[in-house]
Amino acid sequence: MQISTSPQTSVQVKPMKSMSPWAIARRKFVKNKLAMISLFYLIIVAVVSFLAPYVTTIDITRINIGEMSLKPSSEHWLGTDKSGRDVFTRLLYGGRVSLLVGISCTFFVVVLGTIVGSIAGYFGGKIDNMMMRFTDFILNFPFLVFVIVLGTIFFGKLNGLAVLIIVISALSWGGVARIVRSKILAEKENEYILAAVSIGCSPIKVIGKHLIPNVLSTIIVQSTLLFASMIVAESGLSYLGFGVPSEIPSWGNMLSFAREPDVLQGKPWIWVPPALIITLTILSINFVGEGLKDAFNPRSRR
Amino acid sequence: MSGKLHKDAPLLEVKNLETAFDIDGTYYNAVDNVSFTVKPRQIVGIVGESGCGKSVMSLSIMKLLPKGIGEIRSGEILFDGIHLEKLSDKEINRVRGKDISMIFQEPMTSLNPLFTIGFQLQEVLFNHQKISKQDAKLKSIALLKSVGISRPEKIIDEYPHQLSGGMRQRVMIAIAIACQPKLLIADEPTTALDVTVQAQILELLKEIQQVNDMSIILITHDLGVVAEMCDEVIVMYAGRIAEKTDVDTLFHNPKHPYTKLLMGAIPKMDEDVEELSSIKGIVPSLKNMPTAGCRFAERCPSVMPECMVSTPKLAENEQGHEVACFLYETSRALEGVK
Numbered sequence: 001m002q003i004s005t006s007p008q009t010s011v012q013v014k015p016m017k018s019m020s021p022w023a024i025a026r027r028k029f030v031k032n033k034l035a036m037i038s039l040f041y042l043i044i045v046a047v048v049s050f051l052a053p054y055v056t057t058i059d060i061t062r063i064n065i066g067e068m069s070l071k072p073s074s075e076h077w078l079g080t081d082k083s084g085r086d087v088f089t090r091l092l093y094g095g096r097v098s099l100l101v102g103i104s105c106t107f108f109v110v111v112l113g114t115i116v117g118s119i120a121g122y123f124g125g126k127i128d129n130m131m132m133r134f135t136d137f138i139l140n141f142p143f144l145v146f147v148i149v150l151g152t153i154f155f156g157k158l159n160g161l162a163v164l165i166i167v168i169s170a171l172s173w174g175g176v177a178r179i180v181r182s183k184i185l186a187e188k189e190n191e192y193i194l195a196a197v198s199i200g201c202s203p204i205k206v207i208g209k210h211l212i213p214n215v216l217s218t219i220i221v222q223s224t225l226l227f228a229s230m231i232v233a234e235s236g237l238s239y240l241g242f243g244v245p246s247e248i249p250s251w252g253n254m255l256s257f258a259r260e261p262d263v264l265q266g267k268p269w270i271w272v273p274p275a276l277i278i279t280l281t282i283l284s285i286n287f288v289g290e291g292l293k294d295a296f297n298p299r300s301r302r
Numbered sequence: 303m304s305g306k307l308h309k310d311a312p313l314l315e316v317k318n319l320e321t322a323f324d325i326d327g328t329y330y331n332a333v334d335n336v337s338f339t340v341k342p343r344q345i346v347g348i349v350g351e352s353g354c355g356k357s358v359m360s361l362s363i364m365k366l367l368p369k370g371i372g373e374i375r376s377g378e379i380l381f382d383g384i385h386l387e388k389l390s391d392k393e394i395n396r397v398r399g400k401d402i403s404m405i406f407q408e409p410m411t412s413l414n415p416l417f418t419i420g421f422q423l424q425e426v427l428f429n430h431q432k433i434s435k436q437d438a439k440l441k442s443i444a445l446l447k448s449v450g451i452s453r454p455e456k457i458i459d460e461y462p463h464q465l466s467g468g469m470r471q472r473v474m475i476a477i478a479i480a481c482q483p484k485l486l487i488a489d490e491p492t493t494a495l496d497v498t499v500q501a502q503i504l505e506l507l508k509e510i511q512q513v514n515d516m517s518i519i520l521i522t523h524d525l526g527v528v529a530e531m532c533d534e535v536i537v538m539y540a541g542r543i544a545e546k547t548d549v550d551t552l553f554h555n556p557k558h559p560y561t562k563l564l565m566g567a568i569p570k571m572d573e574d575v576e577e578l579s580s581i582k583g584i585v586p587s588l589k590n591m592p593t594a595g596c597r598f599a600e601r602c603p604s605v606m607p608e609c610m611v612s613t614p615k616l617a618e619n620e621q622g623h624e625v626a627c628f629l630y631e632t633s634r635a636l637e638g639v640k
Contacts, residue, residue, distance in 0.1 A: 018460040021416055125370040191411040198364055198406075199399030199426040199477060202392070209425075213416050 025217070028295040035291025038284035045281060049095030056089045072269050079269040081257060090249040091273050097250040098278075101165055102231040108169035109230075110223045113176025118207050118215075120177070121184030132181065139174035146171055148242050160245035168233055172226075179222055183215040190214075217296035224289035228282045235278055251278050312339035312380075313517050314363070314485055319377035321355075321362045323588060329375065330588040332358040334541040336377075337616075340485065340534075345511060345518045347532035347549070349525060349564070353585040355541040356521045360487045363519075364404055365394050382484065400430040403478040407490040409470035413462035419446070419473055420458030426480045445476040448513075450506055468499035472506065479510055486511075487519045492527065504531055525568055529553060537561050540585055540597040543616050547623040557625040559602050596628070604629060 019027075029035060048055060064084030072079040078087035120131040147167050154163040187193070188211060196210045212219075231251075237243030238252025239259075246253060251274040258264045258271035319336045322329035333355045340346050348356045361367050362374055365386065379386040381402065386394065406412045413422060423442035427433050433441070439458070446454035449472040462470060471491060478486055488507065492500040508531060511518050520531055528535055528549065535552045537545040537560065545558040556562045563581045583601040591597060592610075599609040606628055614633035616626040626633055 018464055020461060191406050191408050192414045194366060195406060195412045196414070197398070198366060198404045200395045200429045202395055210414055
């Protein structure tokens with residue numbers, strides 16, 4: 001018929017396997033060096049953090065008065081903090097907590113935001129109005145004050161870490177909801193959505209099967225950037241003392257030692273490692289996000 | 303399938319349909335008091351310029367109007383004895399794609415770019431039939447073959463962006479006929495395709511219509527397509543039916559001035575003319591629709607004073623030939639009544 005490309009030539013040029021848009025994006029991403037290096041770094045940090053108990057055997061909670069504020073040495077690679085705890089060990093365990101908070105907050109925020117945004121965008125009208133006004137309402141909450149207030153309300157009733165995750169998630173999904181809604185609004189005008197409805201797909205099926213996969217690239221890029229800001233939020237709150245309970249090490253908690261002038265000025269090994277690792281992690285996540293954005297953009301030729 | 307139908311009982315009967323759009327809080331009728339029938343195995347063409355309400359009417363039948371903006375205000379749509387306009391969203395979903403399906407204008411955007419052709423073909427099968435994955439795959443290969451796609455085993459694993467416009471439209475047709483619907487609504491199925499492919503697609507539609515025993519509503523603004531394909535023709539202007547008759551009569555004896563002008567606008571090969579003829583003016587927009595009189599009056603070459611005042615009635619002027627124009631006595635019969 002119309003297709004008359006001779007099979008031999010096309011076989012020689014490239015394998016005949018048809019590539020899904022996902023496969024094309026993956027290929028583009030792999031070619032992006034900066035993003036790949038960043039991803040590699042993130043994977044290493046994540047793996048080492050989550051394998052912390054196997055990497056070091058030092059007890060993180062034990063306070064050792066005899067080994068307070070030691071400089072880096074062969075025994076304590078990054079020195080010890082003011083309570084005599086090994087900084088390197090705490091860095092690993094801290095990564096575990098910081099990444100866990102970041103990942104779970106991102107997960108909840110993205111899921112909630114996507115559900116609200118896609119329903120509002122698809123149905124429009126009154127439903128849209130109600131849901132988006134509620135979103136505005138949530139977005140209007142002063143974040144810091146609410147985290148502190150809610151944290152205090154739930155304090156002791158729930159695990160401190162869970163409280164932090166719930167509170168951050170509950171206050172942060174508005175942005176994602178707005179972005180998803182605007183994307184869905186644009187996407188649902190496409191004829192294939194009308195075509196999907198015309199073959200008898202229910203609204204849930206249209207949203208779940210046709211709309212969300214088509215805005216997924218935006219959601220993924222958003223969630224990487226969100227992941228970075230969630231880690232920052234955790235660190236910031238912990239630094240101020242409202243985040244992760246102080247008995248659990250996290251990068252933010254470790255950083256909070258820098259509030260003391262003599263640590264800040266004279267004992268950099270206590271606060272520089274967590275600061276550095278936070279910075280590098282955020283930077284890498286952002287590079288990965290940029291890489292994904294490029295990979296999903298059919299117009300970019302990188 | 304159509305066992306309960308009598309030979310000549312209409313498959314689809316649209317009675318006094320009014321579809322309106324909400325613009326700034328006021329409803330404007332995009333389809334105004336339209337009635338017609340489609341018999342089994344019939345191809346009915348609906349022609350008119352852009353903005354005449356052709357697409358809105360087809361969307362009304364499928365209840366695909368944009369929610370909260372477009373709405374069926376009154377009238378009946380009887381399909382195979384069922385009042386489509388009364389069905390709930392859930393009930394209409396069982397009809398869509400199974401008993402009535404639709405082909406759209408833009409084959410380039412009518413397929414979801416993220417999924418393979420096979421996936422999208424099987425989706426309609428899974429929606430309406432209890433069928434195993436294996437069977438669905440076999441059936442979709444057979445369907446692709448039936449719409450003239452070579453190497454269908456390969457195509458089902460390909461993505462829409464790998465196919466040409468003509469092939470995508472074939473895929474759309476395959477999806478539309480997957481559940482052997484009784485009625486196919488084709489909304490300008492060839493407008494976006496180039497001329498050679500157009501002819502192939504029309505041929506395919508005709509062939510499929512005969513094989514599958516279905517009726518087609520063909521919406522187009524191409525009178526050539528109408529001449530080639532249709533049994534009956536409905537000429538629409540600004541949301542109303544101007545003329546309704548069988549295809550031979552329309553081409554040999556057009557009665558409504560609008561139809562005559564449309565015919566005159568067809569470029570002819572054997573005439574040496576400097577300028578192509580056109581109809582002056584444009585279809586009035588929904589908001590600027592004249593409130594009284596014939597809606598074509600402003601552009602009509604044979605306009606009369608009464609055309610501005612009252613609405614001509616669509617009435618049978620000759621056997622099987624309905625027209626709505628004051629040039630014909632029959633349209634005056636019930637003057638003042640819409």
